Amino acid sequence: MSTKLRNKELNVVEEKQPVSGSSMLIKALAKEGVDVIFGYPGGAILPTYDEIYKSGIRHILARHEQGAIHAAEGYARVSGKPGVCIVTSGPGATNVVTGIADALIDSLPLVVITGQVATSVIGTDAFQEADMIGITMPITKHNFQVRTIEDLPRIMKEAFHIATTGRPGPVLIDLPKDVSVATGFFDYDKEVDxxxxxxxxxxxxxxxxxxxxxxxxxKKPCILSGAGVLHAHAYDELFEYAEKMRIPVASTLLGLGAFPGEHELFLGMAGMHGTYVANMAIHQSDLLISIGARFDDRLTGALQHFAPSAKIAHIDIDPAEIGKNVETHIPVVGDAKAALKMLLEENGSAGETGVWLAELDKMKAEYPLWYKEDGETIKPQKLMEVIYEVTNGEAIVTTDVGQHQMWAAQFLKFNKPNRWVTSGGLGTMGFGFPAAIGAQFAEPHTPVISILGDAGFQMTAQELSILQDLNLPVKIIIVNNSSLGMVRQWQQLFYEERYSNSVFNTQPNFVKLAEAYDVKGMRIDKVEDVKGALEEALAHDGPVLMDFRVTQVENVYPMIAPGKGQHEMEGIKP
Structure with missing residues (x-):
C-alpha cells in the first residue's frame, strides 16, 4: 500500500474519532470559510479558546466585547461574509448586546458565539450566568442554545445559513461549558433543512x-436605493437599469455606494439631512421605486407628506418591510439582484423623463450643499471635501454617529460599493472605530479612514491597543468640536439653547493618548494645514490619529425638522 493511500485512510479514521464540542465549533468555522474571529476570552468559553490556540485560526483580541462585535460588523459590511464574534458568558455576553441590535436593524450577517454556564446550573443564577436566549430573542434573526453535543454541528451550519440568506442578520449561539468539553462525532455534511x-x-x-x-x-420616476442593493450585490444591475430607463437615483444613508456618487443621475442622500434635490425628487415623483430600503422615519419625515403623488413600488427580500410604514401599490418580494435582472429582461419601454431630469438638474444647481468658510477655523464640511480629494474616493470610510456622520454622508462621494460603513438604524456611538478595524481585516490593502466625533471615539478608544499590536494602518480622524454635536444642535434649535450636558469643558489630549499606544498622533488647528496633514497621515505606513479642531457652533443643513415633510426642508440656502 502506498504511503499516500495509507495516510488518506488514517485521515478517514481520524475524522471518525470523537472530538470535543469546542473542536467541532472550530471545525465548523473552517468549513464555513471563516478567516478571522473577533473576541474576548473568559471562564465559560475557555475550552473554545484552547481549541483556537491549537488550531492557529486568526483571532483578534478586542479590549472590550463591544469593540469585538463592532469590528465583526465592519468586517461583514465590507467583505459581505459573516462576521464572527466569540465572547464568554455573563458580562462578556451582555456587552455584545448593543452590537447585536445594531446588526439586526442594519441587516448585517453575524454569527455570535457566547459562552454559557454548564447546563446543570442554568437557571440557578450561577456565577456569570445571563439568559442570553431571552435577552437576545428580540434582537437576533435567530438564536440557539446548544443543549447536547449531537446538536452542535447542525446548529453551526444552520446559524451560518440563516445569517447569510434572505435578509442578512445576526444569529447567536449560546454554548454551555459542559457541551463545549463533551465529545461526539463531527458530521457537517448534512444539508440544512x-x-x-x-x-x-x-x-x-x-x-x-x-x-x-x-x-x-x-413622467417623474425616482429610484430610492437602500442597503438591500449592497447586500444583494445588485449594484451593477441598478446602474444598468437606471441608465437604460433614465431614472434618477436617490440613496438612503446605508445605501450610499450602491450607485456611483458622481454619476449624473445620482441625486445624493435623501432624508432628514439629505440633499434638497433628492428629497424633492421623492416628493414630486409620480413613481417611486424603493429597492432594499426600510422607509424609516429619518428618511420619510412626516408620513402624511411623503411622496404624496407617487405610485410606490417596493422591492425587498423581507416581506415584513413592505407596507410597514408606507402604503405600497406594487409590492415585489424577492432579492434585489434577481428583481433588477428580471426588470432588465422584461425589456419594458422607458418613460419620457427628459423634462423631469432637466428640472432636477436645475434644482441641483440652485440648491447645492453649502457652508460658510471664514478663512481661519476648520469647517467640518471643508474637512470632508479635502478627505475626498486626498483619498480620490478610494478609501473605505467608517463613521460614528452624529454631525460628523451626516457631513461625511453629504460631502463624500462613494463611487464604489462597500466603501461606506456606518451605524444607521440604531445610531450607535462607539461603532466607528472598531468597525474600521474589522473593515481593514476585510480589505487589508485598501486605505481605511475612520471619521469620528470626539465623544464617540472615547467610547471605544481602548481598541487603539489592536492598532498598537498589529500596526494596523487605520487612519483616525477626530472631528473635534468639544461637544456632543448633534445633541447641541437640537438643543439650540428645539430647546431654546439650553445646552444641558452637551458641551465639554475638558477633554483628553488625544495626541498624547495615541502616543501612549505607540500610535502616531497629530493635532490640526488651522484650515491651511488640513490637506498637508491628511497627505502625511496617508503616506505613513502605520496607524495615525488626527485631532482636527473644528468650529464648535456649526449645524448640519439642510434639515427636515421633526414633524415636517420632505418638502419643508430648512437651511437649503445660506
Missing amino acids: LPGYQPTVVPNKLQIRKLAEAVAEA
Missing part, C-alpha cells in the same frame, strides 16, 4: 411586469 425558513428570492413575474408597465407610463 429548515421548512419554516424559506426566503423568497425570485420575485413574482406578474409584479415585475406591473412595475415595468408603471415605469413606461411614468
Whole structure:
C-alpha cells in the first residue's frame, strides 16, 4: 500500500474519532470559510479558546466585547461574509448586546458565539450566568442554545445559513461549558433543512411586469436605493437599469455606494439631512421605486407628506418591510439582484423623463450643499471635501454617529460599493472605530479612514491597543468640536439653547493618548494645514490619529425638522 493511500485512510479514521464540542465549533468555522474571529476570552468559553490556540485560526483580541462585535460588523459590511464574534458568558455576553441590535436593524450577517454556564446550573443564577436566549430573542434573526453535543454541528451550519440568506442578520449561539468539553462525532455534511425558513428570492413575474408597465407610463420616476442593493450585490444591475430607463437615483444613508456618487443621475442622500434635490425628487415623483430600503422615519419625515403623488413600488427580500410604514401599490418580494435582472429582461419601454431630469438638474444647481468658510477655523464640511480629494474616493470610510456622520454622508462621494460603513438604524456611538478595524481585516490593502466625533471615539478608544499590536494602518480622524454635536444642535434649535450636558469643558489630549499606544498622533488647528496633514497621515505606513479642531457652533443643513415633510426642508440656502 502506498504511503499516500495509507495516510488518506488514517485521515478517514481520524475524522471518525470523537472530538470535543469546542473542536467541532472550530471545525465548523473552517468549513464555513471563516478567516478571522473577533473576541474576548473568559471562564465559560475557555475550552473554545484552547481549541483556537491549537488550531492557529486568526483571532483578534478586542479590549472590550463591544469593540469585538463592532469590528465583526465592519468586517461583514465590507467583505459581505459573516462576521464572527466569540465572547464568554455573563458580562462578556451582555456587552455584545448593543452590537447585536445594531446588526439586526442594519441587516448585517453575524454569527455570535457566547459562552454559557454548564447546563446543570442554568437557571440557578450561577456565577456569570445571563439568559442570553431571552435577552437576545428580540434582537437576533435567530438564536440557539446548544443543549447536547449531537446538536452542535447542525446548529453551526444552520446559524451560518440563516445569517447569510434572505435578509442578512445576526444569529447567536449560546454554548454551555459542559457541551463545549463533551465529545461526539463531527458530521457537517448534512444539508440544512429548515421548512419554516424559506426566503423568497425570485420575485413574482406578474409584479415585475406591473412595475415595468408603471415605469413606461411614468413622467417623474425616482429610484430610492437602500442597503438591500449592497447586500444583494445588485449594484451593477441598478446602474444598468437606471441608465437604460433614465431614472434618477436617490440613496438612503446605508445605501450610499450602491450607485456611483458622481454619476449624473445620482441625486445624493435623501432624508432628514439629505440633499434638497433628492428629497424633492421623492416628493414630486409620480413613481417611486424603493429597492432594499426600510422607509424609516429619518428618511420619510412626516408620513402624511411623503411622496404624496407617487405610485410606490417596493422591492425587498423581507416581506415584513413592505407596507410597514408606507402604503405600497406594487409590492415585489424577492432579492434585489434577481428583481433588477428580471426588470432588465422584461425589456419594458422607458418613460419620457427628459423634462423631469432637466428640472432636477436645475434644482441641483440652485440648491447645492453649502457652508460658510471664514478663512481661519476648520469647517467640518471643508474637512470632508479635502478627505475626498486626498483619498480620490478610494478609501473605505467608517463613521460614528452624529454631525460628523451626516457631513461625511453629504460631502463624500462613494463611487464604489462597500466603501461606506456606518451605524444607521440604531445610531450607535462607539461603532466607528472598531468597525474600521474589522473593515481593514476585510480589505487589508485598501486605505481605511475612520471619521469620528470626539465623544464617540472615547467610547471605544481602548481598541487603539489592536492598532498598537498589529500596526494596523487605520487612519483616525477626530472631528473635534468639544461637544456632543448633534445633541447641541437640537438643543439650540428645539430647546431654546439650553445646552444641558452637551458641551465639554475638558477633554483628553488625544495626541498624547495615541502616543501612549505607540500610535502616531497629530493635532490640526488651522484650515491651511488640513490637506498637508491628511497627505502625511496617508503616506505613513502605520496607524495615525488626527485631532482636527473644528468650529464648535456649526449645524448640519439642510434639515427636515421633526414633524415636517420632505418638502419643508430648512437651511437649503445660506
